[in-house]
Amino acid sequence: MMYENWxxxxxxxxxxxFNPVMDIEIYKEKVHKWANxxxxxxxxxxxxxxxxxHELIGTIKYAFEEIELNRVQAEVFDGxxxxxxxLVKCGMQFEGIARQKYYKNGRFIDTAQCAVLKCDFKE
Numbered sequence: 049m050m051y052e053n054w055x056x057x058x059x060x061x062x063x064x065x066f067n068p069v070m071d072i073e074i075y076k077e078k079v080h081k082w083a084n085x086x087x088x089x090x091x092x093x094x095x096x097x098x099x100x101x102h103e104l105i106g107t108i109k110y111a112f113e114e115i116e117l118n119r120v121q122a123e124v125f126d127g128x129x130x131x132x133x134x135l136v137k138c139g140m141q142f143e144g145i146a147r148q149k150y151y152k153n154g155r156f157i158d159t160a161q162c163a164v165l166k167c168d169f170k171e
Contacts, residue, residue: 050079051072053103055068056068056069064125065150065152066078066152067152112166116166117166118165119164120140120164121143121161121162121163122140122162122163123146123149123162124159124160124162125150125157125159126159126160132160138164139164139168140163140164141162141168142161142162143161143163144160145158145160145161146159146161
């Protein structure tokens with residue numbers, strides 16, 4: 049579903065650290081790696097699905113009440129203004145810019161760093 053619904057689309061992946069590829073096996077490996085990260089109890093990669101049909105449409109990080117994390121952070125590629133606004137609207141605070149954090153398509157890309165703490169969330 050990740051491949052079919054968004055990961056193969058250039059207009060979506062332009063703000064991800066990976067480019068879309070036509071080989072679905074690459075996405076299977078990526079999802080397997082995300083699943084293995086759950087064992088660490090410190091990194092979680094949650095998904096968003098349509099309520100009606102449970103079809104995967106995106107990903108999200110999650111977690112104060114259920115898994116009792118203290119901090120949730122996110123990063124947004126330079127130029128992805130809409131996603132940055134969503135993070136702030138959800139209660140995250142802008143913490144700064146990670147300059148040239150990713151290298152993609154022959155250029156370095158800055159990312160905005162945002163986070164929300166458990167104490168912020170309860171307020």
